[in-house]
Amino acid sequence: MRSPRHRVAGLAISLTLLCLTAASAPASAGERRPQDSTQGSLWLRDEQNKPYQTVPTLDTSVKMDITGMLARVQVRQTFHNPGSRWAEGIYVFPLPEQAAVDHLRMVIGERIIEGQIKERAQAQKTYQQAKQAGQRASLVEQERSNIFTTSLANIAPGESISVEIEYQQTVRYSDGAFRLRFPMVVAPRYIPGKALGTEEQVTAFAGTGWAQATTRVADAARITPPVRHPDQAPINPVTLDIRLNAGMPLAEVTSTYHPISQHVGAEGHYRIQLAENQVSADRDFELVWRPPPTSAPKAAWFVEQKGSQQYGLLLLVPPRQNTGPADIGRDVVFVIDTSGSMHGDSIQQARSALLLALDRLTEHDRFNIIRFNNTADSLFSQTEKADTNKLTLARKFVRSLDANGGTEMLPALEMALQLEDQQHGIRQVIFLTDGSVGNERELFQLIRKELGNSRLFTVGIGSAPNSYFMRKAAEYGRGTFTYIGNTAEVMEKTSGLFLKLEQPALTNIQLELPPGAELNMLPQRIPDLYAGEPLLVAFHGTDLPKWVGVHGQLGAQPWTSRVTLDGGQQGAALAPEWGRRKITGLMTRLHDAENDDTRQALRQEAVATGLAYHLVSQYTSLIAVDVTPARKQNELLKRHTLKTNLPKGWSYDHVFRLPQTATAAPMHLMTGLLLLLLASLAGLWARRQPC
Secondary structure (H helix, E strand, O other): OOOHHHHHHHHHHHHHHHHHHHHHOOOOOOOOOHHHOOOOOOEEEOOOOOOEEEOOEEEEEEEEEEEOOEEEEEEEEEEEOOOOOEEEEEEEEEOOOOOEEEEEEEEEOOEEEEOEEEEHHHHHHHHHHHHHOOEEEEEEEEEEOOEEEEEEEEEOOOOEEEEEEEEEEEOEEEOOEEEEEEOOOOOOOEOOOOEOOHHHOOOOOOOOOOOOOEOOOOOHHHOOOOEOOOOOOOOOEEEEEEEEEOOOOOOEEEEOOOOEEEEEOOOOOEEEEEEEEEEEOOOOEEEEEEOOHHHOOOEEEEEEEEOOEEEEEEEEOOOOOOOOOOOOOEEEEEEEEOOHHHOOHHHHHHHHHHHHHHHOOOOOOEEEEEEEOOOEEEOOOOOEEOOHHHHHHHHHHHHOOOOOOOOOHHHHHHHHHOOOOOOOOEEEEEEEEOOOEOOHHHHHHHHHHHOOOOEEEEEEEOOOOOHHHHHHHHHHOOOOEEEEOOHHHHHHHHHHHHHHHOOOOEEEEEEEOOOOOOOEEEOOOOOOEOOOOOEEEEEEEOOOOOEEEEEEEEOOEEEEEEEEOOOOEOOOOOHHHHHHHHHHHHHHHHHHOOOHHHHHHHHHHHHHHHHHHOOOOOOEEEEEEEEEEOOOOOOOEEEEEOOEOOOOOOOHHHHHOOOOOOOOHHHHHHHHHHHHHHHHHHHHHHHHOOO
């Protein structure tokens, strides 16, 4: 006869086999499963042993109208609900960090519902009320300067609804070329910190991402959309239609990372589209147009009259000069990201860029290299002279670098900025990374606090770098941001960066206005400018100046220029640009504020500015509601978070370190817990029963 403990063990084995059989049981006849899908779509199961349901898919079409220095962009996101239930779609997506988002439309068939700007909490409340009432509603919120969320409630079965977002941005001009980037994918962010308890998290709009809120990134779930495994078909196709009126003859128009087709009209206007019609949203798009050297701008002035208010935008390109001696010694600290998100193409680009940078060092320079992932360490204990022996060691070290682990950026930055107190010349920190972190604010605070006399230059690596972090870090670090998107660019971009580093910057820049001129100007503090970098200043007032004087130091020599502002290109919509710049300045001051009263005052001013200029910001959102209820109260509404693609060239397994198929993971966890429980019971039973 079997003993009681033998019977308990037998029961445990039977229950385990039953669980495993249920987990691996085939679907019933006629039931569709995720592995049966032939196109990109999300699948969720409402309840155990219920059929899988398809969830909304997404198409995105982008139209850009570029005139001179300004681009007006419309992004149309079309949500399709192929399922049999009412759906709510949540989509986290990127936009340029300098985008001024000011319009929202929800398009249902022939009907168009215009969005209204509201304080963020009020917009969320309005959306929730409309969702519960069965009304179609759309909400657009900003999570970071370059990450936004669209929520769309009450999409009927078989229905398609479009959400149109419009924004404006200035075109970047540098090194003789105009560049406009359109990001297409939110790269996975590393989320440092200790997980918050459920009672510390906000439930209604806490987010639907893969990361949990932490002590260092409280909104982690709002900036980490689920990522589709690259073994599955890509999703979220994007089309582009661009009209370019450069206002000057052009030597060339190219796309850095996507093949394009282009047609030049009679007036020299360009029509540009993707050669493949549509592409998967897995890497940034960049358009570059370059005028002949004889037509390159030295100054440009744009104006807008809006009621009694006037807005102006000034572009001034200082001349290229190299007045500094070639033997100025520099302390150069290279910081290279070797985290899992850099695995694949990104680490190859970073190694190549760093090796080229080492080749540019002279006998007058000193250097060191810091690498980081979960930990940070340096090649030398201090900066060393760039002699043959040290450079040989450094090249060997760089070639051995591989990418794995997390992105603990804070210790590496701290080490680079505090490496040694006594510097031997101009101190420059070169930071090579994809910037895929969620704790940007914490890093900005460190840079402002510890920068000292150093200059921080960021090099964005990979197909979808966090350009918000990279550009803002360089701004706080009084350096520049360089983007390297593929290995073919390493030589050109690295050479261009080091040409800037080896030449004196235009520093201590001050603007002189005519006597009695009363107007506002942004930025209030003009940053240093390097070779090929333009000065871009926005003005606002009732009467714009007729001229502006610019003064600064070019190396050890004084430099001055006076620009006449009569006339100027009319018709540019500059009010949104002014509003965006003002909010950006307020947010910087808010992050620097040391007491609650100051922070509250700045927050209120940011809200007022967003409402006045109809702009989406951290504190204001766009909401559109269809007043006619569509879904009956007793009909179930299912919430779905739309996935994103993994950025091109990234390694999924090095980023997430999860099994490629996670469907059975909850069942495996349940089975393991059950076995532990039954084993404990068996042990207790055995101790109480005789053999």
